Amino acid sequence: MMKKILMLATGGTIATLKTEEGKVPQLTSQELLRTVPEIREICQVETRQLFQLDSTNVHPEHWKKIARAILEQYDAYDGFVITHGTDTMAYTAAALSYMLPDARKPIVLTGAQNSIGERETDGRRNLLDAFLYASSDCAWGVTIVFDGQAMLGTRAKKLRTKSYHAFSSIGYPEVARIRDRKVYPVLPVPEGLGRPVANLELDPLVFVLKLIPGIQPDVLRLLRPAYHALIVEGFGVGGVPYYATADFAREVGAWIEAGKVVIMTTQVIYEGSDMSVYQVGHQIKQTYGVIEAYDMTLESVVTKTMHLLPRCRDLTEFRTRFLTPVAHDILLPAER
Numbered sequence: 486m487m488k489k490i491l492m493l494a495t496g497g498t499i500a501t502l503k504t505e506e507g508k509v510p511q512l513t514s515q516e517l518l519r520t521v522p523e524i525r526e527i528c529q530v531e532t533r534q535l536f537q538l539d540s541t542n543v544h545p546e547h548w549k550k551i552a553r554a555i556l557e558q559y560d561a562y563d564g565f566v567i568t569h570g571t572d573t574m575a576y577t578a579a580a581l582s583y584m585l586p587d588a589r590k591p592i593v594l595t596g597a598q599n600s601i602g603e604r605e606t607d608g609r610r611n612l613l614d615a616f617l618y619a620s621s622d623c624a625w626g627v628t629i630v631f632d633g634q635a636m637l638g639t640r641a642k643k644l645r646t647k648s649y650h651a652f653s654s655i656g657y658p659e660v661a662r663i664r665d666r667k668v669y670p671v672l673p674v675p676e677g678l679g680r681p682v683a684n685l686e687l688d689p690l691v692f693v694l695k696l697i698p699g700i701q702p703d704v705l706r707l708l709r710p711a712y713h714a715l716i717v718e719g720f721g722v723g724g725v726p727y728y729a730t731a732d733f734a735r736e737v738g739a740w741i742e743a744g745k746v747v748i749m750t751t752q753v754i755y756e757g758s759d760m761s762v763y764q765v766g767h768q769i770k771q772t773y774g775v776i777e778a779y780d781m782t783l784e785s786v787v788t789k790t791m792h793l794l795p796r797c798r799d800l801t802e803f804r805t806r807f808l809t810p811v812a813h814d815i816l817l818p819a820e821r
């Protein structure tokens with residue numbers, strides 16, 4: 486029997502038309518679907534237009550809207566395809582992985598680098614692949630399907646601004662490959678999946694600070710009252726600068742003393758942090774108890790933090806839950 490898939494359209498380049506001010510998403514879910522008639526041969530499709538935005542304008546309230554739409558219709562469909570702009574797709578995918586954990590049914594995000602209406606486009610292939618994957622028995626959980634790969638929502642990252650091979654799975658294998666209209670699973674379906682329990686509350690008061698050589702720590706003092714968590718994107722395997730003129734570590738420590746979450750991650754895309762290697766990382770971790778993000782993507786660090794802040798009573802509970810893997814977002818110590 487044909488699978489029943491719900492398509493949720495949210496905008497993005499895939500749905501754009503050109504205007505004098507640049508591309509604007511305007512094509513509706515039905516119009517997108519009509520450009521790929523083969524999809525009707527694979528599955529039964531119903532569509533909903535959730536919003537119509539360049540993903541630059543998508544924020545946590547939109548993630549909740551998507552999650553709610555899926556939860557409301559979860560029992561009525563076999564899977565979900567979400568069309569979305571590529572620029573913040575990895576954030577939406579990571580957020581949905583925490584908001585709808587352990588979903589057995591596939592929740593597949595896709596989009597394109599060129600509008601589906603253009604002659605030269607990756608849109609039609611990506612949309613077809615998303616439906617092929619969402620209709621296959623080996624599909625599960627939150628993924629991004631792009632350029633022939635299905636990647637975990639907690640591991641996918643946009644690495645190219647223009648070319649079709651825009652996303653890669655960072656630090657973990659892709660879930661499946663899609664080629665010549667066939668789905669080739671790479672990872673097995675995990676045990677223990679089912680109907681996701683709603684986890685929609687998020688705390689967006691999270692700040693990401695990217696270090697540059699010579700950065701002064703004063704900014705941390707100014708930001709502290711306004712945010713509940715600070716994510717420091719450091720250099721290499723991780724650490725903070727100890728300039729003779731400025732004590733960065735003390736300003737970071739003041740956040741923790743104020744009961745706020747501080748997480749150290751790295752600007753380097755591959756292989757993650759290891760703050761035990763250098764004195765600049767070791768000291769701050771030992772002295773102040775900064776939480777380390779290891780091999781997680783920045784998108785997962787940010788959205789997991791937003792997800793955990795309202796759920797944890799104290800920093801100890803936050804640390805434990807942050808370091809507990811969800812949808813393979815972080816490797817266990819023995820696997821690193």
Ligand SMILES: NC(=O)C[C@H](N)C(=O)O
Nearest residue numbers: 497498539540570571572
């Ligand atoms: N390729 C794209 O979809 C980029 C677009 N600016 C968006 O994220 O909505």
